[in-house]
Amino acid sequence: MSVQAWTFLLVGASFALYIGIAIWSRASTTKEFYVAGGGVSPLANGMATAADWMSAASFISMAGIISFTGYDGSVYLMGWTGGYVLLALLLAPYLRKYGAFTVPDFVGDRYYSQLARIVAVVCAIFVSFTYVAGQMRGVGIVFGRFLEVDVNVGVGIGMAIVFFYAVLGGMKGITYTQVAQYCVLIFAFMVPAIFLSLMITGTPIPQFGLGGVEQASGLPLLERLNGLNQELGFAPYTSGTKSTFDIFFITAALMAGTAGLPHVIIRFYTVPRVRDARISVGWALLFISLLYTTAPAVAVFARTNLINSVQDVPYASVPEWFTKWEDTGLLSFNDANGDGRIQYVGPDSPMTNELTVDRDIMVLANPEIANLPAWVIGLVAAGGLAAALSTAAGLLLVISSAVSHDLLKRSIMPQITEKQELLAARIAAGAAVLVAGYFGMHPPGFVAQVVAFAFGLAASSFFPAIILGIFSKRTTREGAILGMVSGITFTAGYIIYFNFVNPDANSAANWWFGISPEGIGTLGMLLNFAVTIAVSRVTPEPPAQVQVLVDLIRVPRGAGEAHELNM
Amino acid sequence: MTNPTEHNHGEDRPSVTNPETVARHAEYWRRNIRYLGMLLVVWFVVSYVCGILFADALNAFTLPGTHFPLGFWFAQQGSIYAFVILIFVYVKLMNRLDHEFDVDEGASS
Numbered sequence: 001m002s003v004q005a006w007t008f009l010l011v012g013a014s015f016a017l018y019i020g021i022a023i024w025s026r027a028s029t030t031k032e033f034y035v036a037g038g039g040v041s042p043l044a045n046g047m048a049t050a051a052d053w054m055s056a057a058s059f060i061s062m063a064g065i066i067s068f069t070g071y072d073g074s075v076y077l078m079g080w081t082g083g084y085v086l087l088a089l090l091l092a093p094y095l096r097k098y099g100a101f102t103v104p105d106f107v108g109d110r111y112y113s114q115l116a117r118i119v120a121v122v123c124a125i126f127v128s129f130t131y132v133a134g135q136m137r138g139v140g141i142v143f144g145r146f147l148e149v150d151v152n153v154g155v156g157i158g159m160a161i162v163f164f165y166a167v168l169g170g171m172k173g174i175t176y177t178q179v180a181q182y183c184v185l186i187f188a189f190m191v192p193a194i195f196l197s198l199m200i201t202g203t204p205i206p207q208f209g210l211g212g213v214e215q216a217s218g219l220p221l222l223e224r225l226n227g228l229n230q231e232l233g234f235a236p237y238t239s240g241t242k243s244t245f246d247i248f249f250i251t252a253a254l255m256a257g258t259a260g261l262p263h264v265i266i267r268f269y270t271v272p273r274v275r276d277a278r279i280s281v282g283w284a285l286l287f288i289s290l291l292y293t294t295a296p297a298v299a300v301f302a303r304t305n306l307i308n309s310v311q312d313v314p315y316a317s318v319p320e321w322f323t324k325w326e327d328t329g330l331l332s333f334n335d336a337n338g339d340g341r342i343q344y345v346g347p348d349s350p351m352t353n354e355l356t357v358d359r360d361i362m363v364l365a366n367p368e369i370a371n372l373p374a375w376v377i378g379l380v381a382a383g384g385l386a387a388a389l390s391t392a393a394g395l396l397l398v399i400s401s402a403v404s405h406d407l408l409k410r411s412i413m414p415q416i417t418e419k420q421e422l423l424a425a426r427i428a429a430g431a432a433v434l435v436a437g438y439f440g441m442h443p444p445g446f447v448a449q450v451v452a453f454a455f456g457l458a459a460s461s462f463f464p465a466i467i468l469g470i471f472s473k474r475t476t477r478e479g480a481i482l483g484m485v486s487g488i489t490f491t492a493g494y495i496i497y498f499n500f501v502n503p504d505a506n507s508a509a510n511w512w513f514g515i516s517p518e519g520i521g522t523l524g525m526l527l528n529f530a531v532t533i534a535v536s537r538v539t540p541e542p543p544a545q546v547q548v549l550v551d552l553i554r555v556p557r558g559a560g561e562a563h564e565l566n567m
Numbered sequence: 568m569t570n571p572t573e574h575n576h577g578e579d580r581p582s583v584t585n586p587e588t589v590a591r592h593a594e595y596w597r598r599n600i601r602y603l604g605m606l607l608v609v610w611f612v613v614s615y616v617c618g619i620l621f622a623d624a625l626n627a628f629t630l631p632g633t634h635f636p637l638g639f640w641f642a643q644q645g646s647i648y649a650f651v652i653l654i655f656v657y658v659k660l661m662n663r664l665d666h667e668f669d670v671d672e673g674a675s676s
Contacts, residue, residue: 066643071622071639071642071643073643074618074619074639074642074643077642077643077646077647078614078618078619078642078646078647081646081647081650082610082614082646082650084650084654085606085607085610085650085653085654088654088657088658089603089606089607089654089657090603093661207644208633210635210644211630211633211634211635211640211644212633212634213634220634221634222634222635222636222639223634238626238636238639239623239626239639244619244620244622244623247619248615248619248620251614251615251619252615273672274672275658275661275662275665275671275672278654278657278658278661278662279658281654282651282654282655282657282658285650285651285654286651289647289648289650289651292647293643293644293647293648296643296644551592554592554595554596554599555592555595555670556665556670556671556672557665557670557671557672558672
């Protein structure tokens with residue numbers, strides 16, 4: 001069977017599975033729609049969280065970024081996993097005890113303020129939409145390359161699937177679909193990694209292969225790649241080029257951002273008890289770490305393979321995958337010196353680089369570069385789609401609940417019935433799918449910067465507000481609102497200035513203390529903490545019932561199920 | 568405003584006015600903070616210290632039995648394993664603490 005036939009078969013089968021699950025798990029109450037009825041087992045929730053979290057960025061882009069940046073790519077590995085430690089220790093158990101439906105629910109109630117609630121709603125919607133745009137680009141790439149359908153048609157199909165199970169099943173449908181999607185995506189990521197590890201290092205376990213010996217040369221793989229990189233004028237793979245200070249700040253921003261992302265936090269409202277929320281974060285990170293410890297190995301295998309198969313090869317004899325990716329515009333060759341051969345070299349080389357490779361294609365092209373069987377290539381396509389769709393669905397739910405629950409039920413129209421609220425939630429989810437689809441068909445040209453924006457924003461707004469809300473009873477409404485506003489304004493201002501207002505100045509020489517816009521969320525977060533604590537000291541302490549509330553969320557007993565609150 | 572636990576089933580929900588309970592909860596919280604402090608020190612050391620601040624220095628060594636430069640290994644492998652272990656240790660410590668202070672939850676509702 002051809003690659004395309006396998007791709008159609010595997011993508012089609014996985015889509016049929018998701019639709020089947022959606023029909024089986026329809027939601028009939030707001031509680032089922034928002035938090036899957038609060039009865040999800042910790043293991044299933046861990047798996048669903050892993051799929052929710054691992055997006056097109058983790059599946060498609062991350063290994064590619066690491067492949068091209070080596071050690072510098074560590075910020076994503078540490079940042080996107082270390083955040084789960086913060087989530088487990090500082091947020092998930094307490095938010096589960098509190099037992100709300102959404103993140104703005106907690107912020108609004110803890111800070112006894114509609115304004116705080118609205119600030120949180122705006123942040124949640126903004127963060128989620130920027131994220132969805134990134135997922136849609138992933139869907140478009142997979143469809144465009146493997147199914148050779150028009151990108152718009154591809155995005156349309158993806159949207160129809162998400163529409164079906166998110167609107168019908170809400171969190172309940174999403175949860176069980178995500179469990180299936182985790183299985184599809186991890187299988188799709190591991191199979192080629194195991195094949196490659198066997199081919200290159202003779203070890204089936206990629207994590208060991210990465211620290212092993214390259215069979216062809218008999219040298220340690222990483223040492224060999226460092227040598228290849230330097231020979232071609234790139235920085236050594238294992239040391240990177242970013243400053244230590246910047247790496248530190250970016251990692252911290254990604255960690256705090258991860259812990260503050262609303263679509264991840266709400267997953268821990270779906271389990272029955274506080275202790276389930278704790279262990280569930282552990283399961284989630286265990287499932288995530290399977291992919292995250294494999295990705296650096298895939299990155300090294302991909303880079304070694306890429307260099308070996310294109311460097312100094314005559315253009316006339318390039319393999320088929322090369323021309324196919326050229327057609328998508330994500331790979332291009334420009335014969336600068338006219339010798340008819342491909343020179344792939346780095347900034348320190350005396351020669352001119354002739355090959356441009358979009359880092360998003362490395363994971364997808366890897367199996368073809370390594371000549372793996374056709375079914376493996378189809379599997380990777382299905383895995384990429386599972387990763388993009390599962391995350392998109394989780395984000396759409398955050399948007400829908402922010403509108404129907406936080407904005408309508410808790411702010412504007414508190415008198416609506418549960419049935420009306422459920423209908424509003426479905427309409428909001430449907431509208432969000434359409435907006436996301438629009439972004440997918442007309443992707444903003446700055447997806448990468450926008451995603452950095454989302455993390456910086458989550459780190460500098462929600463993260464300090466929630467932590468202080470739990471750990472400091474003295475934190476007041478005024479402190480939290482001013483803290484969130486100053487954190488966001490500072491972070492957004494810095495990112496917008498360097499990416500959109502004055503992009504020419506976007507270099508280490510002009511950055512404050514050498515902190516890149518990706519890492520500025522850390523400074524924004526510290527500012528938020530400082531402002532919140534300072535203002536809280538000089539404003540009247542929170543009302544007695546709020547202090548009682550804080551006491552109650554600190555002890556597990558009496559969590560019961562997630563439920564509706566009446567202020 | 569009603570507090571969230573008022574909606575819950577279960578007769579033995581904590582009374583926040585009883586001074587004995589208040590003291591017990593305060594001690595529980597103090598122990599919790601101490602655990603968090605210990606675990607977060609490890610969290611910081613495996614990632615920020617070994618994987619970032621001293622990564623270059625550690626790269627002079629390899630992880631025994633492999634060909635990984637040590638700093639690189641912490642940044643791309645070791646820190647992640649440590650994070651997973653940290654969470655499971657936390658779960659174990661907290662479940663024991665909940666039981667000790669009689670604030671644990673009953674069977675799944």
